[in-house]
Amino acid sequence: MPQTPARVLIIDDDVSTIRLMADALSSEYEVVIATQAEEGFVQALNLRPDLILLDVVMPDINGFDLCRKLKADARTQPIPVIFVSALDTVTEQARGFELGGVDYITKPVEFPILLARVKTHTRLYRQTLQLESLAATDPLTGLANRRKFDECIQHEVARANRKRCSIALLIIDIDDFKPFNDHYGHGKGDDCLVRVARLLRQCVSRATDTVSRLGGEEFGVVLPDTDSEGAVSLANDIVTFFNEEKITHHYATQHDYLTVSIGVGILDYSALGDALIDPRSLIDVADEALYHAKESGRNCSKTRFLQQSFHNSVANAP
Ligand SMILES: [Mg+2]
Known part of the structure; x- marks a missing residue:
């Protein structure tokens, strides 16, 4: 090159x-x-x-x-x-x-x-x-990889702790991806992941927001300085976008195209006093929200605020 x-x-x-x-x-x-x-x-x-x-x-x-x-x-x-x-x-x-x-x-x-x-x-x-760039990149999709995601969320949550500004995390999971791979083959599965990555990049426009592939068919978007309204609206836009894009998936449970479920985790300091937050807690609430979205029939987004699990996920400031 x-x-x-x-x-x-x-x-x-x-x-x-x-x-x-x-x-x-x-x-x-x-x-x-x-x-x-x-x-x-x-x-x-x-x-x-x-x-x-x-x-x-x-x-x-x-x-x-x-x-x-x-x-x-x-x-x-x-x-x-x-x-x-x-x-x-x-x-x-x-x-x-x-x-x-x-x-x-x-x-x-x-x-x-x-x-x-x-x-x-x-x-x-x-x-x-x-x-360094190779070590931070997912080779298939070109997105940030899990390692970069961990680094990014550490950095952004530490910054949010200092500045007391809200931060949100989206965890996006492709619905029924296993039957997609089983029926179309792993080559097509990989093509699909590349396409999903490109669509997610299109949806997430701010330079400060990092889209990562967390592994398998799961993606994460770290949204610094973002309140619940902004994060929920982006998550809903992504869900809608995939419903409009209609990537063929004849083996999906709901539709004949590909859909995603999204867990939105929100860290809002107005409800947390002077507590210091551990990045893991934000990932956990986003995971819980994703689980809820899957339980609610998929092809949707659900939101959890960090204060809902305040007692077991927050370390108090020294
Ligand atoms: Mg001199």
Whole structure:
């Protein structure tokens, strides 16, 4: 697969050094520059380079302090930093590594060395990103996988706990999927899952909402900052959408097309005082709601609020 050239951010207060390094790199890389630490930080944040070449001695904020700041921010933390400095003692080089630098190049810069190290670290970084993305993706549907879902719900519930804002979870299960697989075969079953995933993505439009495949024919949608009205309305829209889409399923119990059941779990802090919620509790209420939807004849959505099982699912704030 063709890749875009790696983006290298050079942060150095000396314009002639920037020019020399940029000239050496520009045939193979997209080079962006900053002549001050603060400007460099903003560039790193906005442009997400694949590598930062960072000078150490700069006015105002020096390279070591900037590296500390980059490593403290989750958005810039993974970007590899190579220090480029005339400070060449072992102590200074060791300090660069301690602060999270992946390499240290001394000035005057030897260009074959610069090119070799830039090549190594941009390649490693791209490979890491690719592996992380693979590890978070369901290979069949391209949706977030169970692992990513767990990470996402942990993160979003922790955020909701801090901000005391409501959050909802939909668990969506395809009705009568076993007879679908049994009669049409697993190949068609897989095609069906891919199609369902695409339809769910179409229904869920906000960038902050994550659609995941939880396993088998079960999907999850985490909806941050969403109240019961919003969540229930989305769940009903999804149920209706599948009734309109009419994916053929002659072996379904109710209709001759595919339907879904949805459990909606809602965490609403207005009823929970200052309690801290465990993500598991939200999954449990959504599961209960899904069970209720299945019991109620499928092809519908049912809702449960977290406070209904308040006593056994809520850990009190310390
Ligand atoms: Mg300097």
